[in-house]
Amino acid sequence: MDQSDWYSNAQKYWTSVQPTVNGMLGGFATVDPIDVKGSLNFIDEFVHGVRGVNNVMRQEPVISNKYACDCGAGIGRVTKNFLLRVPFQHVDLVEQAPNFVQQAKESYLRNEINQGTVKDVKCQGLQDFCPNPGKYDLIWCQWVLGHLTDDDLIGFFKRCMKGLKPHGLIGIKENNSSKDYVVDEEDSSVTRPNDALKRLYADAGLEVIKEEVQQGLPAGLFTVRMYMLRPIQSS
Template identity: 45%
Template sequence: MYCKLDTDPLTAEEDSPHFSKDVNNCKHEALEAEHEAPSSNESKNEKVVPEFYNKAQKYWSAVPATVNGMLGGLGYISAIDIQGSRIFLRELKVPGKKLALDCGAGIGRVSRNLLIPIFETVDLVEQDAAFAEKAREICTSESVCRNSLGEVYNMGLQEFSPTHKYDLIWSQWVLGHLTDPDLVAFFRRMRLSLQPGAYLCIKENVSTSKEVIKDDEDSSITRPLESYERILREAGFRIVRKVRQQNFPKGLFPVYMIACKSQPLGGN
């Protein structure tokens, strides 16, 4: 499951033919305001979080299992996206090449074009059943030189707990579908699932303000870059590389790639 490649309401041009004007109606709201009920009424808070996930699942169930569907109508940027990620990984010099994990894999676009050419085996996590089935098809087609597709986990990241140790965990355009507490918990589970010296890499839209931007249409939020950095540190990671994706169309949210390693015990 992917977060939509949305326009930034602070920078989008209304006359651009590629971007929906509806995005400009997004409001800046803190994630805590959406999910944090008063302590005197915890039962209401328990109902909010499932609705946040249920709305997202319903939205993506209506999206076509195509590259254009995964990228919110901007399928033409897929090659630029993959090239930017490929350069990022090349410069990172990932030590192991046996097993990688693609989180929020969608139809397997990133697995097929970025990870499978590098790693012996790639596992996928994807909540939508139709997307997961398409990913199996794409990642086992005749054009794939090696039988690199491993496990396909059909569940949300808020529920996923790895049973393997990975040389790389890649998560792209999906973390906006997790609440802050679930994101911290997800990162902590991923940290325990890395081989020694391995990397967790995330690639996400970030807001250009210091506010969280909420998208009611697909039930997601766009966090500031500083929020991801803070949450990663809270989960026990240290950031070793941070790069902005280049050559995307004007008006979109900035997209950053962040590579992390597990913070040693006692590290600052």
């Protein structure tokens, strides 16, 4: 498939999806609380640190909770139910489908936008997204990176690294195939095995500092892994 067709076909597919939580989750809206709980537990130590006996701080927080970016945000489910519950003080969203952006602005995140916790809602594909330098404590990407080709994914990561504050992190939550790349031509996506994703992280200059499998999802679905990444030069 031609690269331009790859992205345009994905756009056509998602434009046809209902802008609801159920639409964002492919008909599995019931997994939302399970997904959110897993993400909150995964990120907690990086934002709040780790306390031991007598509530003594055993590990200091790595990042502040000031500014996050939700990449491939859809209508803003991850922003509303996860990132703003961390809580991050401000969140930007990046989403390619205009109907999802409209729903986020006019309905799903209207209150959060009015309150100023949701700032910029950008209608743009991640293959073109270029964050402002040094803006974010966390850039979170969930169930979206399969829409990028390998080369574009590496380029996206390199741009994201420039968009991080000092000590900033990139969080990933993605399906994993068991062995080979699994291509879905209907929505122009690819599910990558764990080792392939890790090679792409390394090629972009990122290292994995935490990795965890999401528990509690229905049987028969792809394995879902969460990764916390940092630029290798900051280690």
